[in-house]
Structures are given as structure tokens and as C-alpha cells.
Amino acid sequence: GAVVSQHPSWVICKSGTSVKIECRSLDFQATTMFWYRQFPKQSLMLMATSNEGSKATYEQGVEKDKFLINHASLTLSTLTVTSAHPEDSSFYICSARLTGGSDEQYFGPGTRLTVT
């Protein structure tokens, strides 16, 4: 149980284009989902907290107009990287917290974004 999927697992896009990454909780409902970014050989950094039906809360230094987050249902959150640049190339990982459950987060397998 508590499986989280991400799509796509990897994507290559050209500079200036936009890319959408999906995060789904497959067998549970998640009121809250989280988006993390991980640069090579570094740890995970929280980008934003996404609550179903409301606006996401972004961490300091994360541009909300560049990283658009939508959490339209209890099983799906999307992250859109707008006007991507090479410096946005990174590993993006989402997690989901079980609605009404403990504080534990369940992580997706990640999406590797490469911007050329």
C-alpha cells in the first residue's frame, strides 16, 4: 500500500519550453503533497507544499510563477516548470501524505528533467 507514482520518469526539453510532471497517489487519498528538488550529489530540498483545492505554499527562494503547482484532486498533483532553462535541470521528487494518517510521507520514484 501507499504507492506514489510520477510521470514521466525522465524528460528532455529545449530551453524556453514548459514541462509538466504528474504525481499520483495510487491507492490512497492525499490531501497534502510535497515537491522536492535534488541536484547532483546533493540532498533533497523542499520546493513547495501542495494542498488539495488550495494554492500551494512555496519555500523561500522558489519562484511560484516559474514552478506552477496544481493539486486538483486527492490523488493528483502536477508541477509545471515554465520557460525552462538549463539551470532547472534536476531530479524532481514528489511525496504524499495520507489523508487523516500520520505525519509520514510516501515518495514517488522521481523525474529527471534535462533542459538543453
Place this chain on the structure above:
Amino acid sequence: KQEVTQIPAALSVPEGENLVLNCSFTDSAIYNLQWFRQDPGKGLTSLLLIQSSQREQTSGRLNASLDKSSGRSTLYIAASQPGDSATYLCAVSGFQKLVFGTGTRLLVSP
């Protein structure tokens, strides 16, 4: 602001050794602490979760302890195997947020 540090940053051991990974955090007001494993280019695998009221958790060859007052946790791996080679991350849970440590890259050689 919570800061999480892991020591050592990298560790190389021969197969069969018992080893200890360390995690320290600056703010003791945490809900829980988790240890994760991450293989290269992959997502996270949760290994152990210790609630703030607990002192330790065990799963197979893994044992994690938590000393909240001193801001420390250790992950003990018994009889290490080459398949244990990965990066190990600890993360502490504050109000709705997980703060990750810097990670320990473990290499277990046959």
C-alpha cells in the same frame, strides 16, 4: 531553522562489517525522524521511521535510534552486504515539513 547533518559523508567497508551512520539535527522539536535509502538516479525507499516518543526502531539488519534531547540519531547496519551500497538519508519532520540531511554514501565491497 532546522539543519540536519550526516557523518560521515562517505563510507567504504568490506562485506560483513557492522557499521553506524550518524545524523544530527539542530532543533529538537520534531515529530519523527526517518531513514531513507536512495540508489543512484532513483527515488527514496523508506527504511525506518521513529516517532518522537520512541527511542529506536528495528527492521531486519537495520536498527535506528533517536535521542531527541541531544539532536542525534544513528542507523546501525549489521553484517553489511554489497547490496546495501547506496546513499542513506535521514530526515526530520517538523510542522508539516521534512528536512533532509546531507546523506552518507555507502559502498560495501565484496
